[in-house]
Amino acid sequence: MIMLKPWITCLAIVCLFIGVISPIEAGYKRNQAVAVEQVQYGSVVSVRNITQKQLVEDRNQGWKTFGGALIGGVVGHQFGGGSGQDVATVLGALIGAGVGNRYGDNSYYQELSLVELMIKQEDGKQVMIIQDLDPGMIFNAGDEVRVVYLQGSVRVDIAM
Structure with missing residues (x-):
């Protein structure tokens, strides 16, 4: 049983890394090659600049x-002895997790500048993008x- 504790700890750390390593990218960037399905030409009827707030977590x-x-x-493990020490360790871990969760939140709002084009x-179709x-x-x-x-x-894009 003593030999399993390091392996369980390593497994838990690896599982946490898997969830953090893969950032999600969405959207289309101008310097990125993407397959085009259709290209239509037209003229701008109206333009409106808008902003949108987005929560960044x-x-x-x-x-x-x-x-x-x-x-x-670790702090809880310093108190008591025997089963009292185990209880103090668990309580310390729970309290520490709660404090880390509550005060570790760095979410903020980001304002995006967008353009609405008719x-x-x-x-002959009219589209709003x-x-x-x-x-x-x-x-x-x-x-x-x-x-595009x-x-x-x-x-x-502006037609060339």
Whole structure:
């Protein structure tokens, strides 16, 4: 049983790493090659700049809770003896996890700048597209644009 404790600890740490290592990236970046499904040309009917707030959550929250539990367990282990020491260790770990979880939250709101474009395509359809505001590509009513349809997303660029 004594030989299993280090292996269980290592397994728990590896499981925690698996959940933290893979950041999720979503969306389309201009410098990324993506398969295009369709390209339509058209003209901008209206432009509106909008903002949206997005909650950004701390990805290290689990580590802070784990660290609080670890420190609390070590401190709790210093008190008592026998089964009293075991109880103090468990209570210290629980209290430490609670403190780490409560005071380790670094979530914040991020404001995104977006542009809403109403476009009349050459095929007669009118589409409204909301995308990230690119300071290098400012749209105005009457601009000729290209609407690039990708798998699961759409992007508008100035027609060249």
